[in-house]
Amino acid sequence: MCTYQTTKIEIEGSAKGPSGWFGVSNALVYVDHAVHAQFTHTVNIDFINPSQGPGARVAVELTEEAARALAAAITEALAAAPAGLASRNQ
Amino acid sequence: MSDAIRAETVTMTGHGGDEVEAYLARPLDGGPRGSVVVIHHMPGYDAATKEMVRRFAVHGYAALCPNLYTREAPGASPDDAAAFVRANGGVPDERVVGDVEGAANYLKALEGANGKVGVIGHCSGGRHTFLAACSLQVDAAVDCYGAFIVEEPPPGIPPSMQPILHLAPQLSCPLLGLFGADDKYPGPEQVALLAAELDKAGKTHEFHSYEGAGHAFFAVDRPAYRPEAAVDGWAKIFDFFGRHLSN
Numbered sequence: 001m002c003t004y005q006t007t008k009i010e011i012e013g014s015a016k017g018p019s020g021w022f023g024v025s026n027a028l029v030y031v032d033h034a035v036h037a038q039f040t041h042t043v044n045i046d047f048i049n050p051s052q053g054p055g056a057r058v059a060v061e062l063t064e065e066a067a068r069a070l071a072a073a074i075t076e077a078l079a080a081a082p083a084g085l086a087s088r089n090q
Numbered sequence: 091m092s093d094a095i096r097a098e099t100v101t102m103t104g105h106g107g108d109e110v111e112a113y114l115a116r117p118l119d120g121g122p123r124g125s126v127v128v129i130h131h132m133p134g135y136d137a138a139t140k141e142m143v144r145r146f147a148v149h150g151y152a153a154l155c156p157n158l159y160t161r162e163a164p165g166a167s168p169d170d171a172a173a174f175v176r177a178n179g180g181v182p183d184e185r186v187v188g189d190v191e192g193a194a195n196y197l198k199a200l201e202g203a204n205g206k207v208g209v210i211g212h213c214s215g216g217r218h219t220f221l222a223a224c225s226l227q228v229d230a231a232v233d234c235y236g237a238f239i240v241e242e243p244p245p246g247i248p249p250s251m252q253p254i255l256h257l258a259p260q261l262s263c264p265l266l267g268l269f270g271a272d273d274k275y276p277g278p279e280q281v282a283l284l285a286a287e288l289d290k291a292g293k294t295h296e297f298h299s300y301e302g303a304g305h306a307f308f309a310v311d312r313p314a315y316r317p318e319a320a321v322d323g324w325a326k327i328f329d330f331f332g333r334h335l336s337n
Contacts, residue, residue: 002132002213002237002275002305004247006176028177033306035133035169040306040314046173054166054174 003041006030012088015047015058022056025049034061043067094118095147097140102196104156105188111157111164112193113140115147121202124229124335127193128155129186129211129218132176134168135159138309142210149328151208151335154197156189180248183221190222206335208263210327211236212308217254223265224257230334232266232327235305237275240283258287264294266330268323270303270316298326 007029015024024047034042042061049056062070084090097115104110113135117123126146130139135157146153158181163171175181194207208230211219216236223231233239238251265288269281276284281299288295300307300319307316308323 004132004180004214004238004251005244006248008177026177028173030176033133033312038313040304040312046177048173048177050174050177054163054170057170057173059169059173 003030003032005032011047013047017056017058019055022049022052024056024058025051031064035059037061037063039063092117092119093148095144097144097147100154100196102154102156102192104160104192105185108161110189110192111135111160112196113143113155113157114153114196115144116152116200116202117147117150122204122337123202124151124204124206124208124331124337125194125197125200126151126153126331126335127190127197127207127209127222127228128153129190129209129215129222130155130158131211131213131215132172132180133213134172134175136168138311145324151331152197152200152203154193156193158186158189176248180250182250183218183252183254186218187222187225190218191226194226194228204335204337206230208232208331208335210234213237213306214251217251220261220265221254221257223263224254224260227262229263230266230331231261231263232268232330234268234308234323235270235273235276237280240276240280240287255284255287258284258293259291261288261291261293264296264330264334266326267295267297268326269297269299270305270307270319271299271301272304275305296326296330298323 011027028046045060047058100114102112128143143153143155159171159175163174206229209219210232212234216233219233240255243251303316303319306314307319
């Protein structure tokens with residue numbers, strides 16, 4: 001099945017793609033077919049900057065378990081650091 | 091029939107007079123021959139789709155696949171283009187119809203064309219195939235597991251993916267439908283509803299659902315590939331086009 005569903009959020013930060021570092025403006029998260037990972041469906045995350053064109057994209061395709069572990073790791077890392085250390089208002 | 095073909099990227103005129111990149115493959119013998127418009131799936135104008143275009147040429151058809159993402163992502167890799175278009179809500183139905191019409195016109199103008207045109211698509215291309223066959227005069231259409239023809243989409247789906255079952259009375263040609271019995275989009279109940287609507291409208295259709303197969307069972311490079319279903323499906327496609335696109 002194709003879900004077609006996409007969660008799109010605004011983000012701030014940078015990502016490194018084939019052409020080097022670029023500022024990212026959005027992330028897309030969707031559970032749908034994988035392009036490369038050898039699973040029929042994966043949790044796909046795109047870090048993108050549409051103002052720099054379609055190639056300004058860093059993509060990952062993760063299993064559901066890996067995606068949940070990543071989400072937990074992000075929460076854990078943030079909890080272990082002083083509050084606000086990585087905030088946009090640091 | 092020779093199996094020699096020529097395959098290349100061309101520029102065709104699509105919806106609104108736009109120049110659209112497209113992948114063309116055609117036999118080198120003289121014809122006359124039928125033509126096939128291949129509508130790529132949501133992951134884009136990719137290597138797997140181009141392989142299908144060449145396959146039709148090897149079997150004696152001129153085939154053309156317009157890059158539906160040309161406008162938003164010219165020159166981008168297929169996966170980047172697909173992600174870019176996804177982020178922007180997909181492509182409008184009206185534009186897809188215009189691009190398919192442009193592709194059909196391009197094919198009909200080729201030397202050796204017999205004037206008959208079929209349309210085929212997988213996944214979102216299956217829905218687009220039904221859309222095109224209900225919006226344009228074509229001679230045969232093959233919908234491979236196209237979703238959201240029948241069902242209301244769940245929240246979060248691009249506005250371009252609205253149900254189009256109401257178009258069934260306008261279907262201009264025989265329709266071959268190939269589905270996986272384990273698929274959820276479209277599930278067996280949606281396939282049955284589509285068949286019933288076509289019956290009601292008196293439209294010729296042949297539907298086959300393969301047990302043990304789900305969505306994307308034709309995709310040879312993906313875990314969803316089901317060789318038994320795919321091999322039989324290809325045979326049904328060539329039999330169907332042979333009956334409806336021949337001279």
